[in-house]
Amino acid sequence: MSRILFRMWKFPRVSETFMISQFKSAKKAGFKIDLALKGSLRDESSNIELLEEIDSESRIYSEDSLIPYSRIKKLFRATLIILTNIFSAKIFFKLFRNYGVKAFDYLIQFSFFKKFNKHQIIHIQYGTNAKPLDILKKYGLIKNKIIISFHGHDAFFPINNKIFDRDYYKDIFEFADLIIANTPYLKTQLLKIGCPEERIKLLPVGVDTKFFNPTPIERDSETFSMITIGRLSKVKGHVYAIEAVQRLRKKGYNVKLTIIGEGPLRIELQSRIRDSELQDIIHLVGRKNQQEIKSFLMTSDIYISTSMPVRAGRRETQGLANLEAQACGLPIVAFNSGGVKYTLLELVTGFLVDEGDVDALTEKIERLMLNQDLRKKMGLSAVNFVQNHFNQDSLDKEWENIYKSLL
Template sequence: MRKILFKIQQFPHLSETFIISQIVMAIEEGYEINILVKDVLDFGKSTHSILLEKYDIGKKIIIENYGIPKNKFIRLFKAFGIFWKHRRSWSKIQQYIRLKPKFSLTWIYEFAFYNQFMNTDIIHIQYGTNSHPVDILKKAGLLKGKLIVSFHGHDAFFPINGFIQNNGYYDHLFSGDNLIVANTPYLAEKIEALGCPEKNLLTIPVPVDTQYFTPSEYLKNDEWLQVITVGRLDPIKGHAVAVDLINILRKKGLGIKFTILGDGQEYQNLKNQIAKFNLENDVEMIGRKSQNDVRGILRKSDVYLFTGVPILDGRRETQGLATLEAQACGLPVLAFNSGGVKFTVRDGETGFLCPEYDLDCLEKKLQVLMNLHLRQQMGQNARIFVEKEFSKNVIKKKWKEIYEAST
């Protein structure tokens, strides 16, 4: 049985459906899975607690703890013991240390910890920022397995998290035969611009469980639109622009109810904006919900609205999984043509794309979508589109080919 080690900074994170989906796909394909985690979060608070329990994922976790003693004398003594124990690998240890910016005993403890994964077939890292020190260990020849790193967005825009500078940060990762994966051509283009060789770069979207996200027989009408958006309340999601749009539409007398599902840093700003425009009866913020709740609300909605916009570092939404889940439920999408969003919506067929910040375009397209027959046709197209391009089974085959080719 082939072994895959998933390396994740924090797990299970509230908003990272794609990571759990990736792990579950590998388990279902029969791989032996371990999950290397720096910080283990509360499983009970995860919106995917059912999946975590079903696949017994908690028992697959390994804590990334190097066991470095606090006492400097004990730390030094133990380091000499590690040197002696691994004396046959001395040349590789030297190479590893040379690749580091400066000497530290921490590097010795890192090596000792990761030595247990020397013969793991595949190490699959989530987020480029989480690739250290595996990228250097691989380059030094201390890890034999294939290294795969999935980028997800913020990890391709410097300064990352506002402070990580591009001073050769990914040089080791982009060397050799490491496989770098982006979720859309938009993100792939950004990664290549950072110096990743084209031959090392693949584009594989995040999948949608189309057997779970399905349309309903909910009776809809053409007099009132239930509009929804799902996602963390972050500036890049553009919720404030969506609220501006609802304010314009209300003044024009259009019957629209807008539901914002999610929580995050923009919560209070959005509450203030809604109160400023007296939109309490038109816009409802319902917080974070379970996956079952999300599916149920999507099924009872008419249009999915996504007004993602660029933020200060120029970063834009790279894919938008909720946009695809909505289409799987038979909803047409109205969105800004921002970042990788255009790769998840077929303009004029499964929804409409508007230029960033173009509220006039959004307004006109929403008026068009008041037509029940059009919404139904676009919703049917959306369902077919997602099943063909983004379904779990389609993406699982792509990953299986990669994992098999990597071992």
């Protein structure tokens, strides 16, 4: 059976269901899948149960503590690797000549990845997890085909305010077999930082429309319910949604906003809600699983997306929650930020307004609030839009073609 090794920082959080979908795509394509984690298994999440459902034979390998802190232990281990891989000695010496003491780390990591030589493909999730696979591929120490999926923050320097070297991706851009971008916006950014256009494949993150679909549910018809989903961080721009709700409340409308997600701005957002005396209509409900998210979506009238640029001009690259909401029949009002515009049809499934324009945001929400027929029309169009362009089943077939073309 053909095999794929997925390499990532740690096991996907509950909010990172797009990676679980990627595992499923590979399994449907007939591959056995395994995972290599740079971090520790101490960060396990409940998504591990989903992995077992996908492939009960999958194995999770941790790279945590792979490289000793002690220089003596590191030297000893690297020496053993050289002696047991004597036919690669010339390559090892090239590593030392070009990378100095860092080559010790690469040798130890080589000994880890060598055991995956039967995996025809290594699929890296997030560009920041490319090293040392780019170096090992460059020097011919691994022969696996390499795919790397960028997801957004990993394409904007400084990355995580830690990686400032703009040549960081030089080797992976040259030696990866394929690089995936989820929207034209992200593709443009990859081109800016030196990725060859011929290596880039555009493929969005998909939606399981068998799960996310309009399901009738009893709801409060007296209250106009809005919802937004996303990590409580500046890039999601939750403060703008809160301000829009405050304006609608001052106009006398009976409205409610549910914010799903966790993050570093929770306390700040709670304070803002409390200071605005909106505790009874704006609810921070924390992180939720997929079933809970769908239930919240089905009791809402519209979806709000207020993504904003942050450090280095980084913006939202796609916005999966926007698509899941539309798949459930919700029209969307969104800031025209980054790749968000590729997740809706302007004036058909929702409205786009300029970043930070709370006046326009409030006006579009009010328009949908007062026009039930328009909401229904846009909601139906939204369902068809997602089904036709982001249906996971269709994207699974594209992934199957991609994987098998590399064998």
